[in-house]
Amino acid sequence: MDTRIGFGWDSHAFKPGVPLRIGGMTIDHPEGLAGHSDGDVLLHAITDALLGAVAAGDIGSFFPPGDPRWKNADSAIFLRLALEELEHAGYKIVNVDTTLVLASPKIAPIAGDMRSRVADLLGVEMSQVSIKAKTPEGLNLDGVAQCHAVALVERTLDEDDLKSMSAVIESQRQLEDVVEDLLSQVHGVPKKRTIAPIFDTEDIT
Ligand SMILES: [Zn+2]
Incomplete structure (x- = not known):
């Protein structure tokens, strides 16, 4: 804290x-x-x-x-x-x-x-x-x-909270990328545009 x-x-x-x-x-x-x-x-x-x-x-x-x-x-x-x-x-x-x-x-x-x-x-x-x-x-x-x-x-929000939130978002994005890569290889489904995280930790000081 x-x-x-x-x-x-x-x-x-x-x-x-x-x-x-x-x-x-x-x-x-x-x-x-x-x-x-x-x-x-x-x-x-x-x-x-x-x-x-x-x-x-x-x-x-x-x-x-x-x-x-x-x-x-x-x-x-x-x-x-x-x-x-x-x-x-x-x-x-x-x-x-x-x-x-x-x-x-x-x-x-x-x-x-x-x-x-x-x-x-x-x-x-x-x-x-x-x-x-x-x-x-x-x-x-x-x-x-x-x-x-x-x-x-x-x-009100400590730096550890911000870091762990951003780590979760990053790991979800990586997982989505892997799934989409597999889908596109197997079914030829085009890759979706990657959605940016909802916030940038650098902006919260
Ligand atoms: Zn006074």
């Missing part, structure tokens, strides 16, 4: 008067996270983990913070871009594990809903998504939310 791993990290400061968005959910809380987009620290960390897994850059290289198009943007957009990059590279998600670091609100009571929401956004099962949370003990960072994320991805 051809697997790769990616890591992502993000942080945003708490700010009064904005909605708190974490994991694609709006959470009832007196303060939200300040950011050019909706400040969804969890989705940003996962986006970077997925992009990192296929060495496709980071969230800032696709969505520069100064670009007015991404002002207050729903961070699900960033995640979708990362999924497209992942698919383009020929990989799919095995699992994603995350740790939020924030003083409040408590994440444990809503972690199940959050896992379900993130799994929907990623197009995977809830069992493939882990969301944990810790308080920033001893860091003096109560006004900040941080998130760490790792993502394991695997090739």
Whole structure:
């Protein structure tokens, strides 16, 4: 199995008067996270983990913070871009594990809903998504939310599969050629045109 791993990290400061968005959910809380987009620290960390897994850059290289198009943007957009990059590279998600670091609100009571929401956004099962949370003990960072994320991805079709598929097609073609040669010798049946394989392994990278 051809697997790769990616890591992502993000942080945003708490700010009064904005909605708190974490994991694609709006959470009832007196303060939200300040950011050019909706400040969804969890989705940003996962986006970077997925992009990192296929060495496709980071969230800032696709969505520069100064670009007015991404002002207050729903961070699900960033995640979708990362999924497209992942698919383009020929990989799919095995699992994603995350740790939020924030003083409040408590994440444990809503972690199940959050896992379900993130799994929907990623197009995977809830069992493939882990969301944990810790308080920033001893860091003096109560006004900040941080998130760490790792993502394991695997090739959708590995090279051994491609080689064995092409070997089967090649052996079938050789067998057909032998049968047709025999038929033409015995009955004078003209040889049929050889049908090309349905795909070229060189084209699938
Ligand atoms: Zn961010």
